[in-house]
Amino acid sequence: xxxxxxxxxxxxxxxxxxxxxxxxxxxxxxxxxxxxxxxxxxxxxxxxxxxxxxxxxxxxxxxxxxxxxxxxxxxxxxxxxxxxxxxxxxxxxxxxxxxxxxxxxxxxxxxxxxxxxxxxxxxxxxxxxxxxxxxxxxxxxxxxxxxxxxxxxxxxxxxxxxxxxxxxxxxxxxxxxxxxxxxxxxxxxxxxxxx
Amino acid sequence: xxxxxxxxxxxxxxxxxxxxxxxxxxxxxxxxxxxxxxxxxxxxxxxxxxxxxxxxxxxxxxxxxxxxxxxxxxxxxxxxxxxxxxxxxxxxxxxxxxxxxxxxxxxxxxxxxxxxxxxxxxxxxxxxxxxxxxxxxxxxxxxxxxxxxxxxxxxxxxxxxxxxxxxxxxxxxxxxxxxxxxxxxxxxxxxxxxx
Numbered sequence: 001x002x003x004x005x006x007x008x009x010x011x012x013x014x015x016x017x018x019x020x021x022x023x024x025x026x027x028x029x030x031x032x033x034x035x036x037x038x039x040x041x042x043x044x045x046x047x048x049x050x051x052x053x054x055x056x057x058x059x060x061x062x063x064x065x066x067x068x069x070x071x072x073x074x075x076x077x078x079x080x081x082x083x084x085x086x087x088x089x090x091x092x093x094x095x096x097x098x099x100x101x102x103x104x105x106x107x108x109x110x111x112x113x114x115x116x117x118x119x120x121x122x123x124x125x126x127x128x129x130x131x132x133x134x135x136x137x138x139x140x141x142x143x144x145x146x147x148x149x150x151x152x153x154x155x156x157x158x159x160x161x162x163x164x165x166x167x168x169x170x171x172x173x174x175x176x177x178x179x180x181x182x183x184x185x186x187x188x189x190x191x192x193x194x195x
Numbered sequence: 196x197x198x199x200x201x202x203x204x205x206x207x208x209x210x211x212x213x214x215x216x217x218x219x220x221x222x223x224x225x226x227x228x229x230x231x232x233x234x235x236x237x238x239x240x241x242x243x244x245x246x247x248x249x250x251x252x253x254x255x256x257x258x259x260x261x262x263x264x265x266x267x268x269x270x271x272x273x274x275x276x277x278x279x280x281x282x283x284x285x286x287x288x289x290x291x292x293x294x295x296x297x298x299x300x301x302x303x304x305x306x307x308x309x310x311x312x313x314x315x316x317x318x319x320x321x322x323x324x325x326x327x328x329x330x331x332x333x334x335x336x337x338x339x340x341x342x343x344x345x346x347x348x349x350x351x352x353x354x355x356x357x358x359x360x361x362x363x364x365x366x367x368x369x370x371x372x373x374x375x376x377x378x379x380x381x382x383x384x385x386x387x388x389x390x
Contacts, residue, residue: 001339002335002336002339002362023361026357026358026361027358027361027362028358028362130366135380135384140197141197144196144197160371163221163222163223166218166221166222166372166379166380166383167197167222167223167379167380167383168380168383169370169380170370170380171325171368171369171370171380172367172368172369172370172371173366173367173368174366174367175364175365175366175367176355176367176371177361184361184362185330185361185362185363185364185365185366188361188362188363189330
């Protein structure tokens, strides 16, 4: 079996994202989901995106310090979308989503997910980076997508596994699952090493 | 609406693949699946993989010549996995799958899907190409995957959307959905152009 080493561990995925839950599940990890409301997602302004993704993942993990006993491992993640050094957060409404997608239209952008694994005695953090290429989008496409898929819980205003990802993303360089929100290939390596 | 132009068309997806069916469905196309048994999948030995993928897609489409009326469009596809100029077909048994995965272990390979759109008066064919990178696989991993996922219907002995794709593929260059079996971004462009 894969993950024999985790049999006596309590694994907590601290994320609201159904995509992360699905991916960790598909990876073959037994875990529970516990989230904490209203985590501050600010980070120092001069921080580069790679560091910010890790900083936010570690910050989310720090909320669990009181809960972590000898056998517990908390997994947190933060996904950041970067276009020309500008970080795109979750869109606040239809027009904001429209604006973000118009920015990404016909261009390359980068998705970075920071992940933190925290136990009583250890903290490991890492990130994965994927370049994503959108074709030129027209208004019919962005309207259709935003209206039907309401991507307001998604940084950059899109989900690669949704209609717009199928129809309008022409290619990526790096891990696909990282764009979905969890770099499972790297996470797998770290989880296998846990004793 | 997307695909207003297809409203009066009868679209046939001529493929047994549940992944292709799922992707075309997610793209927002209304279609039916009709397949023909025992299609000969041979192609001339000296044909390069890109041409072979298109040749096989066109060959599959030619089986429908009798069925195609003014309003019908048949979509066929063929996915080819290439490692160092060698084409990997579907594995015939456990050992064969093992052998293929050991070949891909720690290496880059290429997935090419040829697609054919055939109507009474037109035939359009195209292909998409994606490079895929596997980490070094060990026997526990290939045994676990083949035993649990039985990839005997998959060229190259793996599905990128299955456990091994999550845990052991470290990155791709190109379209993810092309590796799943249908380059939906390109197909979308061609379908939109149909009058």
